[in-house]
Amino acid sequence: MKSDSSVWHPNTQMSEWTTFPKIISAKGMWLYDSKGGKMLDGVASMWCNVWGHSKSELVSEIIKQTKIIQHTPLFNLTHPSAEKLSKKLLKLNPKMKSVFFSDNGSTAMEIAIKIALQYWHNVGENKKTNVATLENGYHGDTFGAMSVGYVPEFFSKFRSKLFSTIQFPVPRTISSGTPKKTSSKEYEEYCLSKIEDKLEKDNSIAAFVMESGAQMAGGVIIYPKNFQKKISQICRKNDVLFVLDEIATGFGRLGSMVEYQSQNSIPDIVSFGKMLTGGYQTFAATLTTKKINDSFLGQFSEFKHLFHGHTYTGNPTAAALSLKNIELYEKYHLIEKIQKTSTVFENRVNDISNLDMVGEIRHKGMVMGIELVQNKNSNKPLSSKTSINKLVFDEGRKHKIYFRTLGNIIMLVPPLAISQKDLNFLIDGTISTIKSISRKLR
Ligand SMILES: Cc1ncc(COP(=O)(O)O)c(C=O)c1O
Structure with missing residues (x-):
């Protein structure tokens, strides 16, 4: 054919x-x-x-915003839609302090990884350069995202050019995932103990990156209750940044607006995408806490600011659309x-x-x-x-x-x-x- x-x-x-x-x-x-x-x-x-x-309200919003500004950058400028949307996102995520906008889920995760790595540089801990993650996770198709969400079937052809990560097993119930004669509970404890042992011993780990609530592209692997919470606690105890990917699972997909809140696991950095605009335009956001945000402040000559930016970062139409979309979640009790x-x-x-x-x-x-x-x-x-x-x-x-x-x-x-x-x-x-x-x- x-x-x-x-x-x-x-x-x-x-x-x-x-x-x-x-x-x-x-x-x-x-x-x-x-x-x-x-x-x-x-x-x-x-x-x-x-x-x-x-959906008529969203289509009208696109038309309305397009007539006002089609695109202006966030380089040296700002605009009302980005300002209002970032405030709205911070209301939904009260433990977060700032929002970095980008174009899609992969870029939002690239940014999350870069922020995590640069954070340790900014605070003078230059040895913290490794990223830990779960096997079978997925964070997008760009090089950083492929490194962190390494799926052998998808990405083995690029392996030599990906950076290495420390991967831990993930609890799952399917026959191939759990060793024979091991109960799911025992296997979950085994997974957590591997994470805990490594994070306690290895102080080169900058961040632990995982999908929030479930691994979607990995085949809907839903974490057991408290699994995510325990990882967040292990991270906190061992001074490792906890980075969550809510691109596929936030905004209601798993039944909560912000999945990490229902998992009782506050991240240092979290990314949203996909449903942010209601699914009508390409857009994403990476949120960080005050601790992370503040580490990027200093004299210009210290070069502590984030070295990242896209042409369409914070596009006004997509930002206005996202804001309207979130309003509709509230209006219709979605x-x-x-x-x-x-x-x-x-x-x-x-x-x-x-x-x-x-x-x-x-x-x-x-x-x-x-x-x-x-x-x-x-x-x-x-x-x-x-x-x-x-x-x-x-x-x-x-x-x-x-x-x-x-x-x-x-x-x-x-x-x-x-x-x-x-x-x-x-x-x-x-x-x-x-x-x-x-x-x-x-
Ligand atoms: C959890 C997760 N992170 C990141 C991505 C990448 O998002 P995008 O396809 O918008 O680059 C996806 C896409 O499916 C995803 O499921």
Whole structure:
């Protein structure tokens, strides 16, 4: 097969696709294609869409702001949208002091890592240069983010150019993750003791970087209760900065506006992205505490200021849009709504897990990961000649669902404001899709 596309699509074996469905409009939960078909957006357009598409208040805000200022930089200047948004973000994160804006999740994490490393330099601790992290984490596709969220299957080709990190195992329940004859509790304690031992002995560690609440791209690995809190305590005790990535899990995805608050683990640095603008424009923010912020102050000649900046840092349209988006969370009580809607996932787990091709299911808030296996007896991951993603996408489309899988894991990550009725439609469509795949592969 040969693709006739001049667009190089992300993370895609282009030879698998002759053409791509052309989306020409989108409204609410639905994407409409050029052939008259429609699909429910089952992945919130890569986990960022909050309200569904074409939400009138957000579209009006973009138009309104675009007429005022399209773009002015934050280099030597400021503007009302960035000012108001940073204040709003600090209200949501009262332990934080300052906000650095950027363009996407990867850059927000690059910035978090740079701030952490430069902090130790600024306070004269030049030996603290290493970064610790969890195995199986993901923080983006740029070089710093790949180093910290190193996933061998994705990034081994770049290994020689990535900086090395200290990785610790993460508690998980799937068979491959937990050594045989070890209970989940014992394994969790083992993971924590490895972290504690290393951080106590090694004073070269500048920061511990992890996703907040769950590893999303790692396959919806939800941390056990208090796991994150304990790591934050170990960090504090050993003078290691605690850096959280809430790009995929904050803003309600796991059921809380700010996930680290429900995990009782205050970070030194935290990044948000994806849902910040409601999923309409590319934007991200990295927040730090006063301690971190103050270490960057001094005489110019000391060169303590942050050596980082992007052309579009703090873009006024994206900032105004983010502010409006957060106002809508409050106006429509979105977090309470998510907590109610997510009970649908809870209630439908058995309907999905009864299928022979389904292994483990993991879910929290508005995300569910469904592992596809060859059959329940073997519990071996589903494999196919084409990518599983292509297989699931093609079958899903027949049932009017837009899927993007992670390997053999079907990700249900709908727009956060989805109704219970539409979520049931998504789950029904998922069940039908898995049944179709099962028939096809038989
Ligand atoms: C936890 C996490 N961090 C960072 C990123 C990178 O964000 P972006 O794709 O906007 O660069 C992602 C993207 O999926 C993510 O899930």
